[in-house]
Amino acid sequence: MPGGDILPLYCVACDKQGISSKMMRVLHSRGEGMQVKCIAQGHQYNYETFMRLNPRKEQLALTEKMPPSCVIQQVWVHPEAWAMLMKRFPQTLMTTLCATITALADPDTVMVEGNYAREMRELGVERGRDVLGLAKRNKEMSAELEEMRIRERALAPLLKALGGAVGVQQATAQQEPTASVDGHRNPELPALGAQEQLVEDPETGLLVPASEFETGQPRQVTLPQHPPMVGSVNEPRPPFVRRIG
Secondary structure, X not given: OOEEEEEEEEOHHHHHOOOOOEEEXXXXXXXXXXXXXXXXXXXXXXXXXXXXXXXXXXXXXXXXXXXXXXXXXXXXOOHHHHHHHHHXXXXXXXXXXXXXXXXXXXXXXXXXXXXXXXXXXXXXXXOHHHHHHHHHHHHHHHXXXXXXXXXXXXXXXXXXXXXXXXXXXXXXXXXXXXXXXXXXXXXXXXXXXXXXOEEEOOOOOOEEEHHHHHHOOOOOOOOOOOOOOOOOOOOOOOOOEEEOX
């Protein structure tokens, strides 16, 4: 296939071998997407696949040009600081210094020293917009906290009343006997809800517990002063009632 344009990218495979080889675009007629291959050894890739390998890029040589509105001024600078600046901004040093001095002229500009900046970076704050985002979130949280305090003050009387009612219920529950003692029914509880076997007293016709006849110690029963009930002694009784005699 004929060759195409040379790209400012270096072959990944050749870089691993210590060979510096630029890539070139391969002309093609099929719909396979753009293909690239290296000049030195002909390693060929699909362009999108090649870019996912993060290839080494050619550093473009830039020539800084002073804007017409700027003036040249001598400044004091330590030699060590100047060397570090040149190393950090090899192609954009003057442009960076011009932008920095312009920012310093703004009275609202805030500078953060390196030790504080490193501590902020450990907390995930790296840029000015991150600081602004934290400030906005802090303001929102302060407003939410104040709203919660207002609601708490409004609900305080109701919560106090509910707390008093719960305290009374707990005190009452502590005074009542428990339902069981050592796994057995508490004898202090009244016999409620139990379906005890009843018998008909032949003398009074009343329904009394069968245990009174078995022990021979019937309870003293006071007959209620009511008119006689409609019905007959021969009427069917419920299954838990049995006749004596």
